[in-house]
Amino acid sequence: MAELPILQFEEKIIETVERNSVVVIIGETGSGKSTQLSQILHRRGYTNSGVVGVTQPRRVAAVSVARRVSQELNVRLGEEVGYAIRFEDRTSERTRIKYLTDGVLLRESLSNPELDQYSVIILDEAHERSLNTDILLGLMKRLVKRRASNLKVLITSATLDGDKVSQFFSNCPVLNVPGKLYPVEILYSNERPKSYLESSLKTALDIHIKEPKGDVLIFMTGQDDIEKLVSKLEDRVRSLEEGSVLDAIILPLHGSLQPEMQVRVFSPPPPNCRRFIVATNIAETSLTVDGVVYVIDSGYVKQRQYNPSTGMYSLEVVQISKVQANQRAGRAGRTRPGKCYRLYPSVAYHEELLDATIPEIQRSSLAGSVLYLKSLDLPDIDILTFDFLDSPSSESLQDALKQLYLIDAIDENGLITRVGKTMAELPLEPSLSRTLMEANECGCLSQALTVAAMLSAETTLLPGRSKSTEKKRKHDHLDLPDGSGWGDHIQLLQIYECWHQTHYDIDWCKDRGLQVRGMTFVKDVRKQLCQIMQKIAKGSLDVQTSRRGKQTQQDYNNLRKALCVGYANQLAERMVFHNGYRTLGFKPQVVQVHPSSVLKPDDEGKFPNYVVYQELIATSRPYLRTVCAVNVAWVTPILNKVNKLNINKLSGGSGHIEEHAEGNISDLPKKDAVTAVPDDQESKIQAARERFLARKGKK
DNA sequence: GAGCACTGC
Structure with a gap:
């Protein structure tokens, strides 16, 4: 612990924090920032007046870092050091250092906008620019003005955009803390390859033949190219002369893999063996593989982006940013000096790659975030002029307002409604929250809760697609309910109800190719939503459990109606x-x-x-x-509302519109x-x- | 008749 570079900067950090309410810390990988910053502040008395809160973009990080800090301080986890993530709050009255996901901090600020239990808030990994982190950055800017005397905010970021964050916070100081990475030699290709798949294959084989022992991490864009490269690599490695090289193990690694398969990557390999891990960008931040000495970087990533004018998402393979390229390279230097093979020329890195990844806030539908900000009901916050580190387009904000209006979360003047206020309390996207509210009126809340929970977990329900599971699913198709002709939401309801009737039998899931983990998650979410609804409705709630499992056509009709109201924007x-x-x-x-x-x-x-x-x-x-x-009868009132929509008024204007502003809407x-x-x-x-x-x- | 990168409340 004494070796951690950040500890040499303790005096400097404390001095700077004393004099400034916001400080940006550039902490490279291995600097110890995630575990040490909070302890330094604790040692220097900052936990006397409040809690030091440290946000993480991911749940596992919040838990594992909290665990390590509690060990270092030799206290029991959940007492002086704790963490809070969804479904799990391991903090107590005694907690002085609290790790939490940024989503949880946002929820907390909903009921306590001044966040006054905290004396320090550390936004860790802010360079990842998750949607939640970006909202928090905006809120912190406001909060440090209001709590100038008793709140410190620390933001950790990457080298390339530290200055930008500093400028956002009125040129606050930037401290650099070096990391403890081993040097990584960067090797560029002379030109862009025709096929990054072939080029990765060739590079991997070169390494295998010429380079000393050490695992190889290869960044691909998705399941398809991973599977292709894995099978090609297997063929080619097998054809190499036996005994002339190390044995090879080739492992795919991506999010749709069964968790059991992912674990293989973390168990140490047999001796005299080189592993090739072919991964998506999951290995960039979320998962760290030990033993990697060589990184092959295709320079591409698959990215999801939203088009606010069509309401359509698309998945596109795009060039990574410099921040990402450096992050990937860093994966080679964790245990000893390494090498990173970039399958693009140096000039491409310097001239084509963006400095930083386009933040999520500029690639997503903002209905949920805008509803959240509106529900904070802060008189000094106006959505269209909210101070974001990187502003979303006004088109995107207007799209969000339009969506919220169609589901009654805001009125024609853009003001949040009672319904909207309640919706914001639910940890769901606005459409689903609205569905629940309507379902409560229609007498089908129980069913809607189930659908909402199922949709929250949908991607983790079905096993990753592969030749074998595909065949199996087709074969077993008849075992799953069919939605009674109404579609997927009804099918999801029926699946859960069937499972409920088996008393949550694990084998029932397995036999139907449903992931047990996913279904258990559904059960947790449903319970959480149920509790929140109960709190909101103060008992006047219809969560009929006695009738569960015996849905009638009338139940389905009610539920479909509730869905229609909730999804009026879709x-x-x-x-x-x-x-x-x-x-x-x-x-x-x-x-x-x-x-x-x-x-x-x-x-x-x-x-x-x-x-x-x-x-x-x-x-x-x-x-x-x-x-x-x-049904068309439910649709008609929505279409009338669409026709009446006046985006200028929604945005807080007078409603007297200039011509071109109307043009946007009239073609709807x-x-x-x-x-x-x-x-x-x-x-x-x-x-x-x-x-x-x-x-x-x-x- | 096609296939989805990654998170999170």
Whole structure:
């Protein structure tokens, strides 16, 4: 511990913190900032007047760092040193150093906007620029002015954007704390390879043949290229002359892998063996693999981004930033000097790569964040001029306002409603919160709670796709309920209710290819949501458990109605001549129901006229993922609302609009605005539909 | 008839 570089800077840090309310700390990997900053402040008396809170973007980090600090201070975890993450608050009255996820701190500030139990707040890993960290940065800027006398804020960041953070906080001081990394030699390619996959393969084999022992970490963009590279590497390594090189183990590592498979990466390899870990950017920050000496950096990452004018997400392979490139390289120098092979030329690094990754706040739908900020109800905060470190576009903010208006969270003047205030209390995206509120009125809260919880865990429910599980799923398809013709939300409800009836049998999940971990998470979320709803409704709540498991068509109707109200901002109408949908409320997009949906065309080959959707995402083409059929009678009032929408008023203006501001809205709901499908494509679709009907007829 | 990077309340 005494070797940690940060300890040599203790005096300097304390001196600077004494004189300034905000300090930026540039702490490189291995500097010990996450564990030591809080202890330094504790030693110097900052915990006498309040708690030192340290935020982390990830749960595991909050827990593991808290655990280490409690060991170093030789106290029991949960007493002087504790942590708070969702579902787990291990703090007590005695807690002086508290690690928490930034999401938890945001929740805390909802009920206590001044955060007055804290004497110091440390925003750790701020350079990762998570959505929550960015909101916190804005709130801290305001808070240090209000609590100038008794609050210190420390922000840890990366070398490349420390100055920017400092400027944001009125040029506050920046302290550099060196890390304890071993040197990493950077090797560039002469030119960009035609295929980064082939280039990675070649580089990996070169290392294997020429370089001394040490594991290789290879950064790819996703499951597909990981699987390809793994199989190619296996072939080529096997064909090398036996005994001429080390044995090789090749391991994929990505988020959709079963956790048991991920663990393999952390168990030490057998002797005289080189491991090749082929990973997504999960290995950049979330997971640290010991023993890595060589890093191969393709220079690419798969990134999700949101288009506020269409309401559509897309996943795109984009170039990484310099911060990311350095982070990747750093992975080679944790145990001894290493090498990083960048599969792009040096000039590309310097001239093409952005300094920092585009922050999440500029790549996401902001409905949830805007609702959160509105619900804080701070008179001195105006959303459209909120002081962000990097502002989202006004288009994105207006999109959020529009969405919130359509689900009654704000009124036509942009003011938060009672419904909106309640929605913000729920740890859910606004559409789902609104669904719960409506369900409480419709008498189907129990079912809605289940759907909300299932949707919160959806990606961790199904096992990662692979050839074998795919076959299995197809085979076992009949074992899962079918949504009774209404779609995916109803199916999710039915799945959980079936499980409930087995008294939460683990084998029931396994037999159906459902991840036990995911289903357990659903159960936890449902319980949490139930508790919050109970608190909000003060007992006037309809969480009928006696009727659970025996859903009637009437229950499904009520639930679909509640979903329609909640997802008024994610509504689509089927097109007249084919099974495509056009989105309503956004610049209209022609989209298809995702083939993985349980919602299928009826006997005439047609989908329902209206659906609400959980997500609109462009992969190979634009798809609606997770859809639920809704009735036209529920849709009509929403469309009226869309027509009345006045974005200028919503943004807090007078409502007397300049011409071009209106232009944005007038192209929203018009029936014949969609001409995106050219005639020849239209006829192709018509032909496809005829073929489909013909096939159906034969059966 | 296609496939989703990573987090979090």
